[in-house]
Structures are given as structure tokens and as C-alpha cells.
Ligand SMILES: NC(=O)c1ccc[n+]([C@@H]2O[C@H](COP(=O)([O-])OP(=O)(O)OC[C@H]3O[C@@H](n4cnc5c(N)ncnc54)[C@H](O)[C@@H]3O)[C@@H](O)[C@H]2O)c1
């Protein structure tokens with residue numbers, strides 16, 4: 503009898519004609535016990551090119567106990583699909599703005615890959631007009647439902663969307679600069695890969711700091727600080743710097759109108775989110791690059807290495823010694839970054 507009740511509860515939730523399916527969706531939710539102890543994570547834009555593989559990979563992360571998948575389209579399908587994976591996290595789906603606040607209720611970490619991607623010929627800044635408004639709306643939801651959450655912002659142009667999020671949080675009186683992180687991990691992932699290729703090493707053995715921002719010349723790999731220590735000819739430096747800066751465009755062109763990096767981005771986003779969760783758990787020595795509020799330069803935001811801890815980005819590291827090539831690159835990066843940051847701030851202050 504009890505077993506019958508359990509089964510009918512589950513089938514009621516999963517029947518396709520059930521209009522309530524969208525906000526619930528997971529048979530796992532019907533279990534008497536929840537998932538493993540861990541963190542509550544929401545993905546906003548979960549049905550997109552990044553969102554789907556990112557959702558799958560976060561469902562596989564043992565630090566996640568509850569996974570909320572939010573999108574304005576297709577969230578029920580993605581949630582039903584992912585909820586069948588036999589990993590610990592309990593998955594729930596949320597569809598449309600009416601469910602944004604429920605999606606965010608009580609979250610520890612919010613990952614935002616919502617928004618339109620580039621097509622060939624576009625810059626990331628060309629996405630501003632659509633994505634700025636999307637990020638503002640989603641951040642307003644965070645203000646209401648999980649003001650203490652750590653936010654990983656992926657939506658482009660990151661150099662402007664992070665300042666937008668900061669202004670929304672400031673206006674609401676909840677801004678904690680340590681908890682707002684623009685995700686630049688893909689630049690580091692690419693830099694590790696391309697540098698390893700040139701050095702003939704396994705990319706997992708290579709670590710390249712990438713500072714500045716996340717667009718064109720604002721992406722500044724510090725090749726003089728590569729680990730393991732190594733040196734490059736001027737031609738190799740030029741080749742690597744340009745390839746890392748243009749990595750996004752390389753994918754946009756190869757996809758020929760079908761979008762931008764999604765799979766490598768989902769990988770990078772999960773690598774970064776996992777580092778944030780280990781920091782939140784209290785692990786020591788978690789250091790990654792991210793675009794954060796910063797006093798490293800005269801700009802209010804800048805990407806450098808940060809130490810992730812229980813409070814988010816608890817320490818923002820200095821740039822370290824730069825060579826002449828990097829000093830020139832830094833000046834170019836700062837010039838463009840200043841404009842993108844101001845554009846984001848003005849969008850909210852207008
Ligand atoms: N930071 C980085 O390194 C990096 C890397 C790759 C892509 N991106 C950016 O990530 C964003 C998403 O890229 P994608 O390829 O996944 O795009 P996509 O179009 O495949 O997916 C975007 C998803 O966002 C959803 N969405 C749109 N408006 C929304 C809203 N108001 N609320 C919630 N969801 C909404 C869409 O329905 C869609 O499912 C783009 O802006 C892209 O430029 C950033």
C-alpha cells in the first residue's frame with residue numbers, strides 16, 4: 503500500500519499532461535530523503551548551449567545536493583532528462599520569469615549562462631543591448647531570493663555584465679564584492695591548452711594566469727608567469743597571446759552562425775564552480791582567475807588570481823612582475839576595459 507502511494511506520487515509529478523510539471527519535474531524530489539548533504543546551486547539559462555552540458559556536469563558534482571534549472575524555454579525537458587542521472591543531487595526545473603524567485607530561493611551558488619551568443623562578425627559588446635537587460639532581471643531575482651549567494655556570471659559581455667550586476671546589488675543594499683565573480687576560466691583553459699601544445703606538455707601540467715577582462719585585447723595571458731617555468735620566443739609570445747585573445751572568435755567562426763563556445767565553456771564553468779564550492783566548504787589554497795571588484799589597477803573591476811573561500815573571493819592577488827610585452831598589453835587592456843565597465847555602470851545608473 504505504502505509502495506503504491508509512493509509510485510502514484512511520482513507518476514502524478516511526471517505525467518506529461520500535468521500542468522504543474524514545470525516547477526517540480528524530479529521524481530527524486532518525491533523521495534522521503536533528499537539528496538546527499540552539500541550545496542544548493544541554481545543555473546539560470548539552463549536550457550541553452552552552455553546551460554545543458556553545464557547542468558549535466560553539475561548534476562555529477564558530489565558537492566551539489568540540490569540543483570535548480572531555470573530558463574525561459576525548455577527547462578522542463580532538460581530537467582526531466584537530467585533528473586534521471588543516478589547521482590546525488592536533487593534536480594528541480596523552473597520555467598519563465600514567474601518562477602525565477604522560487605528557482606533562486608535559498609541558493610548558495612548561482613551560475614548565469616543566460617543570454618544570446620555571438621555570430622560571426624559580432625563583438626561581445628554587440629550582445630550588450632539584449633544581455634544587459636537579461637542580467638539585470640536575473641540579478642533582481644537574486645536580490646529577492648538569495649542575497650547571500652555567490653554569483654558566477656558567464657553572460658557576455660562579461661566586462662560590462664559584472665558591473666551591471668554590481669550596480670543592481672548596490673541599489674538593493676546587498677552588494678558583497680567578494681561574492682560576484684565574472685567567469686574568465688575559459689581563457690585560462692584555452693591558455694593552458696595552447697601553451698601546452700607549444701611546449702609539448704600535457705595541458706593538465708600547465709598553469710597560465712590570464713588577467714584583465716574577457717574580450718579581445720582585455721584578455722591578457724601572463725606568459726612570463728607560466729608554470730612550469732619556461733620561456734618563449736617573441737614569435738611564440740605573439741602567436742600564443744593572439745590565439746588566446748581570439749579563442750572565442752575561433753569557435754564562433756568554426757560554428758559559422760550556430761553560436762559560440764558551449765562545451766568547453768560548460769567544462770570551464772564547472773571547473774570554476776567546483777573551485778567556488780570547495781572554497782565555500784572551507785578548503786584551503788583554492789586559487790583561480792576571475793573578473794572581480796579589484797584594487798589591483800585603477801579600474802574598479804579586473805581579472806586576476808583570487809583566493810576562493812567561505813566568503814567568495816576572499817583575497818585578490820596582485821599582478822606580479824610583468825615583462826615589457828605584458829606591460830604594453832596591460833595598458834591596451836585597461837583602456838578598453840574602462841569603457842566596457844563604464845557602459846555597464848551607466849546602464850543601471852541612467
Ligand atoms: N564567459 C565566457 O567565457 C563565455 C563563454 C561562452 C559563452 N558566453 C556567453 O554565454 C551566454 C550564453 O551562451 P549560449 O551559447 O549558452 O547561448 P544559448 O542561446 O544557447 O543559450 C542561452 C540560454 O539563455 C536563455 N535565456 C534567454 N533569456 C533568458 C532570461 N531572461 N532568463 C533565463 N534564461 C534566458 C535562453 O532561453 C537559452 O536557453 C552568451 O551571452 C555567450 O556570449 C560566455
Ligand SMILES: O=C(O)C[C@H](O)C(=O)O
Nearest residue numbers: 620658749750751762763
Ligand atoms: O566568444 C564568445 O562570444 C563566447 C565566449 O566569450 C568565448 O570566449 O568563447
